[in-house]
Amino acid sequence: MTMPPHVAALLALTGQRLPIVQAPIESAATPELVTAVCRAGGLGGLALTWDSPDEAAAKVTALRHALPGAAFFANFVLHFPCEGLEAALDADVPMVTFSFGIDAARIARAHRADAKVGVQVGSVEGARLAIAAGADVLIAQGVEAGGHVQSTTPLATLLPQVVAVAGDRPVVAAGGIASAAAILRVIADGAAGTMLGTRFLATREAAAHSDHKAALVAAKAEDTAFTNCFDIDWPHAMHRVLRNSTFTAWEAAGSPQPPHRPGEGDVVFRQNGADHLRYCDMPPGPDAIGDPLGACLYAGTGVGDIDSVEAAGDLVVRFGAEVLAGFSSAQHERVTA
Ligand SMILES: Cc1cc2nc3c(=O)[nH]c(=O)nc-3n(C[C@H](O)[C@H](O)[C@H](O)COP(=O)(O)O)c2cc1C
Structure with missing residues (x-):
């Protein structure tokens, strides 16, 4: 070779x-x-x-x-x-x-x-x-x-x-x-x-939540979105994520900008004693409790091969x-x- x-x-x-x-x-x-x-x-x-x-x-x-x-x-x-x-x-x-x-x-x-x-x-x-x-x-x-x-x-x-x-x-x-x-x-x-x-x-x-890993195994390329939806902590930055409940509700509402997004201000998960809000750019770690699947679930279009x-x-x-x-x-x- x-x-x-x-x-x-x-x-x-x-x-x-x-x-x-x-x-x-x-x-x-x-x-x-x-x-x-x-x-x-x-x-x-x-x-x-x-x-x-x-x-x-x-x-x-x-x-x-x-x-x-x-x-x-x-x-x-x-x-x-x-x-x-x-x-x-x-x-x-x-x-x-x-x-x-x-x-x-x-x-x-x-x-x-x-x-x-x-x-x-x-x-x-x-x-x-x-x-x-x-x-x-x-x-x-x-x-x-x-x-x-x-x-x-x-x-x-x-x-x-x-x-x-x-x-x-x-x-x-x-x-x-x-x-x-x-x-x-x-x-x-x-x-x-x-x-x-x-x-x-x-x-x-990888220190990702098990629900996030399972969602990657289940997803196809078309289940990802290139978006600025999850931009708390890094405003306006583009990212690619899975189209989850938070994303689809935001999209259905016409993709409004902060502070007018559906569920703005909700705690989406809690981890290591800290609250993380819906639309934050942090993905849920292994110990996240709450609604990890509603958080920012990063994923590239290669997910279909996982x-x-x-x-x-x-x-x-x-x-x-x-x-x-x-x-x-x-x-x-x-x-x-
Ligand atoms: C969960 C996650 C976190 C990432 N964090 C960083 C980062 O901290 N710095 C960086 O340069 N790129 C980061 N990236 C982007 C990667 O460097 C890389 O460009 C990307 O993962 C390649 O695409 P793929 O996910 O489809 O393999 C991140 C990607 C993912 C999926």
């Missing part, structure tokens, strides 16, 4: 063995999830945007001990202050990724700490800016993505545009990818690797084997053509 050269370039840069990256799925990206993904040969990542410096340093240090010498990354959403970035770099995080912003000074700071830098982009203009700012890896996020979405462009359109301007920088494709076949498709279109968020949300190690909640390591191994077999048969077809 020969690894396609653009895939080999990504693996050489990041140290992962398989072209599978676990997306930073907010608080669902537990250290256990990152560890399982990395041990199985993928690249796992923490979402540290909302962590204090002490919390960020503790998580990075714990992962460095759990994964000696292995790569993993920490993500920061630059729309927010990202108070843990310096601490994560000081704790020797091997790689950082930035999204919702391109900041040459922070990229240079990460490079001074010997960290590799990935930048998520949603347009070819964003890709050009990220390259000029010094990104080592581009993450091309299509509009199919679950969670907050930078892009308005389908991945099949965006990916070749980003690859065309990326030069020798690896491009990781994100958005709607939840099967080995989908991974092979985007690699054939020029992606050096893939970033999967929704698929990893439906794993045992048919079980499994251990993350098993998922990476299974997808990895199918992807490597796909590389071999593509090579065999080239040789015999």
Whole structure:
């Protein structure tokens, strides 16, 4: 089996063995999830945007001990202050990724700490800016993505545009990818690797509510919506979620803006002693009580390919084997053509 050269370039840069990256799925990206993904040969990542410096340093240090010498990354959403970035770099995080912003000074700071830098982009203009700012890896996020979405462009359109301007920088494709076949498709279109968020949300190690995971298993692509419905804590930001009771009631009311949304001000779930209001952008965690299915249930269009909640390591191994077999048969077809 020969690894396609653009895939080999990504693996050489990041140290992962398989072209599978676990997306930073907010608080669902537990250290256990990152560890399982990395041990199985993928690249796992923490979402540290909302962590204090002490919390960020503790998580990075714990992962460095759990994964000696292995790569993993920490993500920061630059729309927010990202108070843990310096601490994560000081704790020797091997790689950082930035999204919702391109900041040459922070990229240079990460490079001074010997960290590799990935930048998520949603347009070819964003890709050009990220390259000029010094990104080592581009993450091309299509509009199919679950969670907050930078892009308005389908991945099949965006990916070749980003690859065309990326030069020798690896491009990781994100958005709607939840099967080995989908991974092979985007690699054939020029992606050096893939970033999967929704698929990893439906794993045992992800800190998501069990009802959310079950809803992902049951859903199809058409059960998702690209919307600004759940925008408390991040006003006007677009995201992709499951069309649940809160969403359909809001849609039926004509998609009014705050404070005129149906059920505005209701507590939709309670978790760790805190109330979370309907339309808040926080998905329910494992311990949420109340109406977790009425909360913000992030999901990308790849949900139709999710048919079980499994251990993350098993998922990476299974997808990895199918992807490597796909590389071999593509090579065999080239040789015999
Ligand atoms: C529950 C959830 C939370 C997410 N949180 C973040 C985040 O904190 N930072 C970020 O850059 N992207 C975040 N994303 C987006 C992912 O980085 C990625 O672009 C997306 O999951 C890819 O699409 P997919 O979900 O269809 O695989 C999140 C996605 C999900 C599903």
